[in-house]
Amino acid sequence: MKKAITLFLLIAIIGLVSSQIQTKDKAKAVVQKDTLKKDKTTIEPEIVFNDSMIVVKGVFKPYKSNVYASYYANKFNGRRTASGKKFDNTKYTAAHRKLPFGTKLRITNEANGKSIIVEVTDRGPFSRGREIDLTKKAFMEITSNKSSGTFKVKIEVAN
Template identity: 50%
Template sequence: MMKRQILVIIMMISTLGIYSFNKYNANDAKTSFASFYHDKFNGKKTASGEIFSNSKLTAANRTLPFGTQLKVTNIRTGKSVIVRVNDRGPFHSSRALDLSKAAFDSIGNPDRGTMPIEYEIVD
């Protein structure tokens, strides 16, 4: 009987702990890495149906709704750009965004291939 009571108490503490510390908000800034699209994708259809252009300020994300505006900041330089989600990806677990080359180039060095970023939804 005592073991069962202890087990119930531990389960209650665990459950309450999860709820009290889970203050996640979808609009909070997140950190990750970003890469950019290869030129071979120019003129191809994105997942949203839009034609991709490396000269526009757009991005791919696995879950955010199409049309979501994001402020993306290069953590190394502090430079920021506003992009619009119009595609799905990247399909690499360590990256949250694929940026158009124009967006990547405006805040980072394309020679590096990826950059550490912070991103947040803007209205």
């Protein structure tokens, strides 16, 4: 009987010691993961306001091309957006379904090559087949046909 109890206690002690060794190894692994240096080679875009033009110096990464853009109706002016900001149709903002709020985008009209820089402040568009909603000011600045409601664009995200 004493041999059985001694054997049981020995197995229990070995189990505890091995579990402590494993947790120490895991803790070391976590510490090693956290001490890895992060890559800080990305360049933040710098926005420069000239007399009549906004120039963005920085890197833009292609996101999607050959997708449709539309613009907000005037009835949304003054309402709150999904980000909590007040919507203003005279600013350079946009609505996108997935991109995070505050993301800077370069939207280029594929027909004429004109582009504009906008910031994502809302969710939408909720119409199938459209990728992004622009404010009326941004839309009219890059469209070639002022009477159209949509056109194909290329979307690039600022790094």
